[in-house]
Amino acid sequence: MVAIIDYGVGNLFSLRSSFAAIGEEAEVTSDPEVIRRADRVILPGVGAFGDAAEKLRQTGLDRVVREEAGRGKPLMGICLGMQLLFERSFEYGEHEGLGLLKGEIRPIAERIPENLKIPQMGWNALKIVRQSPLLKYTQDGEYVYFVHSYSAVKCEESLLASTEYGAELTACVGLGNVYGCQFHPEKSGAVGLKMLKAFCETGAEV
Amino acid sequence: MITKRIIPCLDVKDGRVVKGVNFQRLGDVASPVDLAKYYSDNGADELVFYDITASAEGRSLFTEILTETARTVFIPLTVGGGINTTGDFDRVLKCGADKVSVNSGAIRDPSLVGKAAKLYGDQCVVLSVDVKRVDGVFRIFAKGGRENTGMEAIEWVRRCVGDGAGEVVVNSMDTDGVKQGFDLELLEKVCGAVKVPVIASGGAGKIEDFITLFNALPGVDAGLAASIFHFGEVKINDLKAEMKRNGIPARI
Numbered sequence: 001m002v003a004i005i006d007y008g009v010g011n012l013f014s015l016r017s018s019f020a021a022i023g024e025e026a027e028v029t030s031d032p033e034v035i036r037r038a039d040r041v042i043l044p045g046v047g048a049f050g051d052a053a054e055k056l057r058q059t060g061l062d063r064v065v066r067e068e069a070g071r072g073k074p075l076m077g078i079c080l081g082m083q084l085l086f087e088r089s090f091e092y093g094e095h096e097g098l099g100l101l102k103g104e105i106r107p108i109a110e111r112i113p114e115n116l117k118i119p120q121m122g123w124n125a126l127k128i129v130r131q132s133p134l135l136k137y138t139q140d141g142e143y144v145y146f147v148h149s150y151s152a153v154k155c156e157e158s159l160l161a162s163t164e165y166g167a168e169l170t171a172c173v174g175l176g177n178v179y180g181c182q183f184h185p186e187k188s189g190a191v192g193l194k195m196l197k198a199f200c201e202t203g204a205e206v
Numbered sequence: 207m208i209t210k211r212i213i214p215c216l217d218v219k220d221g222r223v224v225k226g227v228n229f230q231r232l233g234d235v236a237s238p239v240d241l242a243k244y245y246s247d248n249g250a251d252e253l254v255f256y257d258i259t260a261s262a263e264g265r266s267l268f269t270e271i272l273t274e275t276a277r278t279v280f281i282p283l284t285v286g287g288g289i290n291t292t293g294d295f296d297r298v299l300k301c302g303a304d305k306v307s308v309n310s311g312a313i314r315d316p317s318l319v320g321k322a323a324k325l326y327g328d329q330c331v332v333l334s335v336d337v338k339r340v341d342g343v344f345r346i347f348a349k350g351g352r353e354n355t356g357m358e359a360i361e362w363v364r365r366c367v368g369d370g371a372g373e374v375v376v377n378s379m380d381t382d383g384v385k386q387g388f389d390l391e392l393l394e395k396v397c398g399a400v401k402v403p404v405i406a407s408g409g410a411g412k413i414e415d416f417i418t419l420f421n422a423l424p425g426v427d428a429g430l431a432a433s434i435f436h437f438g439e440v441k442i443n444d445l446k447a448e449m450k451r452n453g454i455p456a457r458i
Contacts, residue, residue: 013302017277047327119329121373121403122427123251123457124208143209143457145282147329165208187282187304189246 002026002200003038005065007055009045009080018186022197032064040200041068045080049089049105049150052080053097062098069100074177074202076134082173082180083150091150100178103155103170108148112166119149123188124163124171132160132174133202137194144171144181144188151182177202207455210420211251211428212442213405214435216241218287219258221267223436239274245435246279249442251457253279254307254375254430257287258350269301276302284332290314295322299330307332307375310348312366313355323370328402333371335363337392338379344392351379359392360399367400374400375430377407385411388419388429397425405430413445420454 004015006028019026026042027034035041043065045052056062069075077085086097089105097105109118123143128135138161146163152170161172163183173180179199185192217224222236242253255275257268265288276283285298286307295306306326312318312333323331336347337359344359363374376396378389388409397404406419407430416429434440449456 011299011302011304013300014276014280014304017302018280020277021280046329117401117403117427119372120208121329122208122211146208186280189281193280 001038002040002042003035004028004042004044005035005061005081006030007045007052007059007061009047009052009055011046012044014186015042015044015078018193018196019200022193022200024196024200030059030061032061035061035064035068038068038073039203040074040076041065043075043077043081043084045078045084046147047080049080049083049091049097050093050095053084053089053095056084056098066098066100069178072177074199075100075179076199077178077180078186079148079182079184082182083152085173085178085180086152086155089150101152101155101158101173101175101180103152103158103173105150106153108151108165108167108169111151111153111169116166119147120165120169121147124165124183126161126163126171127168128161130160132172132179134172134174134179134195134198135160136198136201138191138198142191144183144185144191146171146183148182152180209251209455209457210426210449211405212249212416212445212456213252213254213284213428213430214245214250214442215254215256215407215430215432217256217258217432218268218271220261220264221271224258238271239278241436242275242279245442246281249446249458250281252282252284252428254284254286255303256307257285259288269297272298272301272303286332286334291318292321292325295326295330299326305330305332305373307334308371309334309336310350313346313348313357316365319366319371320369323372328370328372331371332373332375333363333366334375334377335359336377336379337389344395347379360395363396364399367402371402373403373405375405375407378409381409382407384409385415385434387411387415390419390422393419393423393426397423403427407431410434410440413440413448416445417448417452417454420449421452
């Protein structure tokens with residue numbers, strides 16, 4: 001069973017539906033016991049980093065996520081959930097993340113030409129940098145759907161795939177049992193569903 | 207490179223797609239769920255569902271259809287029509303919409319865009335405008351284009367984006383239905399006024415109209431159309447292949 005963590009951030013309908021579409025049982029939950037019982041954990045999220053990090057702390061779910069990841073359970077952060085895996089973010093001030101991956105979150109405005117719109121909203125191609133169990137069904141150049149104004153930097157250690165938007169932006173990360181996607185696999189058609197399927201098949205390696 | 211998006215728009219009334227649909231391959235595809243699935247499998251980058259129902263029964267049928275669609279289609283889904291309050295945002299977001307489009311609702315209550323953006327994030331709020339030239343000035347029309355609000359269009363768009371609209375759908379009433387191409391003059395003005403994504407609507411009659419649009423106005427992010435896709439006059443996969451041949455980034 002996949003636990004999709006509900007900490008009051010964003011809409012989880014599509015995420016749950018996408019697991020159903022690939023035949024995986026998924027439960028939207030804020031119950032630590034369910035998360036501990038799950039085979040895999042998804043950390044979703046939309047909105048601002050500071051608010052989301054605060055909500056995770058308030059609910060105590062930050063500790064549960066760290067513990068489960070520490071025990072080797074496959075964990076995947078999606079969009080803001082992916083950003084939360086890193087050490088810190090500079091979105092409206094400076095905020096501490098879960099620190100499961102090395103790196104930090106910076107505005108894409110610092111790195112891309114002024115004529116490009118922010119957020120990056122739409123379909124962009126993946127450039128695979130490093131092979132990973134998460135990408136076993138993904139081809140270089142396949143398109144996924146992004147909506148973001150911030151991205152992970154200084155994360156060479158875990159970088160799996162990037163995307164070109166006036167600069168090379170971090171698209172996909174993974175190190176050991178911890179994975180993350182800046183884009184929305186649940187909104188990226190067949191390519192996204194294949195990636196969720198690959199995530200559901202990880203774990204044996206750990 | 208980020209790709210230019212192609213977006214079919216489905217007008218839904220009493221649970222069926224209106225504007226008559228008759229694909230040879232699918233037979234009756236007036237079912238919004240089937241049509242959405244068809245488009246998703248055949249190159250659409252995003253879908254817009256527009257609820258043109260007036261009755262309460264129709265409305266609840268619409269949310270059922272939306273839920274069913276979001277269960278089977280995994281590309282971004284924008285919902286519009288009858289969005290007047292943040293409660294309406296809530297209703298359609300819970301059924302699986304990713305973005306919500308406001309038009310007349312924002313005109314009636316100009317604080318709606320700001321309130322919704324705070325609650326759900328800018329990326330979730332789409333401003334949709336119906337624009338028509340009146341004595342040489344672009345004016346905003348309300349109620350499905352029936353009522354001239356007298357508001358100057360570019361100023362209205364700029365204001366709503368300032369309040370938090372994360373995307374703008376610009377429908378030109380002057381070119382809509384004429385099938386002679388998009389309203390480049392209007393779209394250029396909007397692109398010059400705002401930095402959020404701009405979606406062009408109204409006027410597409412053939413593949414070349416999209417090519418002209420994207421070549422002439424690099425600031426336009428997406429093209430939206432309804433009947434030319436529903437009637438199969440333009441097949442999205444053919445359109446995208448032609449975009450690619452013309453050096454316009456497209457997801458194929």
